[in-house]
Amino acid sequence: MERKVFFVLGGESTGTRLTTRLLVDAGCFGDVDHTQRIDEWAYKHVGSLEERLQKGQPLVWRRSFPYGEKYPDIMKDLVDPMFRLYGVNHDDDVMFLVTMRNWLCAAKSAVAARHCDTKEEAINRLKFAYVKIFSFFAKNPLFDYRVVHYEWLTLWKPFALISLYRDCGLDVSFERVEQIADTLVDANDKWLDKWVKEYADEQEKK
Numbered sequence: 001m002e003r004k005v006f007f008v009l010g011g012e013s014t015g016t017r018l019t020t021r022l023l024v025d026a027g028c029f030g031d032v033d034h035t036q037r038i039d040e041w042a043y044k045h046v047g048s049l050e051e052r053l054q055k056g057q058p059l060v061w062r063r064s065f066p067y068g069e070k071y072p073d074i075m076k077d078l079v080d081p082m083f084r085l086y087g088v089n090h091d092d093d094v095m096f097l098v099t100m101r102n103w104l105c106a107a108k109s110a111v112a113a114r115h116c117d118t119k120e121e122a123i124n125r126l127k128f129a130y131v132k133i134f135s136f137f138a139k140n141p142l143f144d145y146r147v148v149h150y151e152w153l154t155l156w157k158p159f160a161l162i163s164l165y166r167d168c169g170l171d172v173s174f175e176r177v178e179q180i181a182d183t184l185v186d187a188n189d190k191w192l193d194k195w196v197k198e199y200a201d202e203q204e205k206k
Helices: 014-027 037-044 049-055 075-085 103-112 119-138 150-155 159-169 174-181 188-205
Strands: 005-012 058-064 094-100 144-149
Touching: 005 014, 005 037, 005 119, 014 058, 014 094, 014 159, 014 174, 037 058, 037 144, 058 075, 058 119, 075 119, 075 174, 094 119, 094 159, 103 119, 103 188, 144 150, 144 159, 150 159, 150 188, 159 174
Parallel strands: 005 058, 005 094, 094 144
Antiparallel strands: none
């Protein structure tokens, strides 16, 4: 089954940009930076999305939860524009990738990126993010999705990439997979090291 559109969804600092980049590296059209051309093209029916779809190039469109300070409406904000403007069929052409990461590391990363002020706030936002995301699939069970674990990608490369690309139906040579795998870096260690030090300091003060 050939996919035309991949939607990458996930809580803040859980690997949405990383997963998007991995699909772009595999030949999909999309943007890894914060600005995504599809944001404008899909809503205003401009740009070259239609041409790319007609030529068979798959698209990847990313949304973090929240997006800014708003939690996206997956159907209204993402699915409907593609269906309405480009005739994408959800049974055959759409796949969702839901990113997941150890919440302690994701929360600390979110605070460092100034998405929120405290680890507790970050975790509460993660809780609500996944309620919103998985509620969508509960209400729309025909949509295909996979959970993409940050730790799986960064610790089991390149085999995790082979699995990801096969699930997505993307034909990527093993040589190319190895090249992409070499770019993957596990950023969890720095957050876990800091947590261990903080915990040790707390214990010494007791």
